[in-house]
Amino acid sequence: MTAPRDRLLGWIEGERERQVALLRSLTRIDTSNPPGDTRAAADLVSRFLAEEGASWRTEAPRPEMPNLVSTFASRGAGRHLVLNGHLDVFPPGDPAAWSRDPFSGDLADGRVHGRGAVDMNCGTTALLFAHAYLHRLRNELPGRVTLTVVSDEETGGRWGSGWLTERCGDEVLGDCVLNTEPSGLGTVRFGEKSMLWFRFTVEGPGGHSAYPHTGASANRLAAHLVRDLETIESKAPDEPSVVREALDRPEVRAAIEASLGAGAAEVMRRVSVNVGTVHGGVSINMLPAKCVLDVDFRLPVGISRDEVRGEVASIAGRHEGVRFEELDTGDIEANWSDPGHEMVGHLVRNAGAGPRGVTPRPVVGLGGTDTRFWRARGVPAFVHGCSPAGMGAADESVSIEEFHHVLRTHALAAFDYLTA
Numbered sequence: 001m002t003a004p005r006d007r008l009l010g011w012i013e014g015e016r017e018r019q020v021a022l023l024r025s026l027t028r029i030d031t032s033n034p035p036g037d038t039r040a041a042a043d044l045v046s047r048f049l050a051e052e053g054a055s056w057r058t059e060a061p062r063p064e065m066p067n068l069v070s071t072f073a074s075r076g077a078g079r080h081l082v083l084n085g086h087l088d089v090f091p092p093g094d095p096a097a098w099s100r101d102p103f104s105g106d107l108a109d110g111r112v113h114g115r116g117a118v119d120m121n122c123g124t125t126a127l128l129f130a131h132a133y134l135h136r137l138r139n140e141l142p143g144r145v146t147l148t149v150v151s152d153e154e155t156g157g158r159w160g161s162g163w164l165t166e167r168c169g170d171e172v173l174g175d176c177v178l179n180t181e182p183s184g185l186g187t188v189r190f191g192e193k194s195m196l197w198f199r200f201t202v203e204g205p206g207g208h209s210a211y212p213h214t215g216a217s218a219n220r221l222a223a224h225l226v227r228d229l230e231t232i233e234s235k236a237p238d239e240p241s242v243v244r245e246a247l248d249r250p251e252v253r254a255a256i257e258a259s260l261g262a263g264a265a266e267v268m269r270r271v272s273v274n275v276g277t278v279h280g281g282v283s284i285n286m287l288p289a290k291c292v293l294d295v296d297f298r299l300p301v302g303i304s305r306d307e308v309r310g311e312v313a314s315i316a317g318r319h320e321g322v323r324f325e326e327l328d329t330g331d332i333e334a335n336w337s338d339p340g341h342e343m344v345g346h347l348v349r350n351a352g353a354g355p356r357g358v359t360p361r362p363v364v365g366l367g368g369t370d371t372r373f374w375r376a377r378g379v380p381a382f383v384h385g386c387s388p389a390g391m392g393a394a395d396e397s398v399s400i401e402e403f404h405h406v407l408r409t410h411a412l413a414a415f416d417y418l419t420a
C-alpha cells in the first residue's frame with residue numbers, strides 16, 4: 001500500500017474538481033453578517049462531513065449561528081491539532097456595484113466569484129478537505145484532529161469561536177491551531193494587534209458663530225483632543241525579543257510590505273489611531289455645543305490595553321468638557337505565538353515546496369481573527385491563507401490556484417505536525 005503522505009498528496013491533486021465544487025456551493029449561500037444566519041452553510045458542511053463518514057456535533061448558543069465541531073482520535077496518543085474557519089461573510093453592499101450576482105459562485109478566469117470567496121470560504125473549504133483527508137488516514141496517524149467551523153466571526157466571535165473556546169475548551173483548545181484567513185501567500189501570521197475602542201463626548205456652552213469669545217466650540221475642542229490622542233501612536237512597544245527579532249529581519253519587512261502595502265511594516269509595530277466617526281454641531285453659523293467621536297486604537301504586540309487606557313484617561317483629563325467611555329471589543333491583548341514554533345516550519349516548508357514556490361514569512365496581522373481566542377488561552381495558532389486583495393469589496397473573487405495552494409499547504413503541514 002502507498003505511504004499515507006503519498007495518498008494524501010494523491011487526494012489533494014486528484015480531487016480538485018470536487019474541492020472547487022464545494023467552494024462554489026459555499027459561495028452561493030448568503031451568510032451575510034449582519035444578520036449572520038449560517039444555517040444553510042452549516043447544512044452544506046454537515047452533508048460534506050457525512051459523505052466522508054466523519055462525525056460532528058453542533059454547538060449553537062444562537063440557533064441561527066451554528067458552530068460545527070468534528071473531531072476524531074487517530075491511532076494512539078499524540079498531538080491534538082485544531083482547524084478553525086468561519087462561515088459568515090461581510091454583507092455584499094449595493095448589488096449594483098457588482099458585475100455579477102454577489103452570490104453567483106461563478107467560475108471564470110480561473111477564479112471563483114462571490115461575496116466571501118476570499119474571506120473566507122476559500123480557507124474554510126481548504127480546511128474541510130484537510131480534515132476529511134486526515135480522517136481517511138485516521139487509523140494510520142497518531143493524535144487527534146478537531147475541525148471547528150464557526151459563525152459570528154465578522155461581528156466579534158462571541159457566539160462562535162469565543163463561545164467554543166470558553167465553553168467547550170476540552171474539545172477545541174488542542175495543542176496547536178491552523179487557520180486559513182486571507183493572509184497572502186507570502187506570510188504566516190503568528191500574532192495580531194489588539195483593538196481598543198473609545199467614545200469621547202466633548203461639550204461646550206455653544207453660541208453664535210460670530211461670537212467665539214463667548215464660549216468654546218465643541219468641535220474645536222474635539223480637534224485638539226484628537227491631536228493629543230494621536231501622540232499615542234509614537235509610544236514605543238516593549239516587544240518580546242523573539243517577536244522583535246522575527247519582525248526585524250529584512251526579508252520579513254519586505255514580505256510585509258509586499259503583502260499589505262507600503263508602510264505596513266511600521267504600522268504593524270506601533271499603535272494606530274483612527275477617528276472613525278465625528279458627530280458635532282447643528283449649523284454652520286453656530287458654535288457647536290456637542291461633538292461625539294468614536295476612536296479605534298490598534299495596539300501592537302508589546303503595548304498593553306491598560307497602558308493605552310491610562311494614556312487616554314490622562315489626555316482626556318487635560319481637556320475641558322471631555323468625558324469618555326470604552327466600547328466593548330472583548331478584552332484580548334495583542335497576542336502572539338512563538339514565530340519559531342514547529343508549525344511555522346511545516347507551513348513554510350510545504351508552501352515553499354508547492355507549485356507556487358512562495359516561501360511565506362512570519363508576521364503579525366494588522367486586523368483580528370478568531371485565532372486570538374486560542375492564543376489568549378495559551379494555545380499556539382497560525383494563519384496562512386490566500387491574498388486578502390478584494391475581500392469585503394464588490395466583485396470579490398479568489399484564485400483557484402491560490403485556493404489549491406492553501407489547501408495543499410495546510411493538509412500537508414497538518415500531516416507533518418501530527419506525524420513529527
Ligand SMILES: [Zn+2]
Pocket residue numbers: 086119120153181182
Ligand atoms: Zn475572515
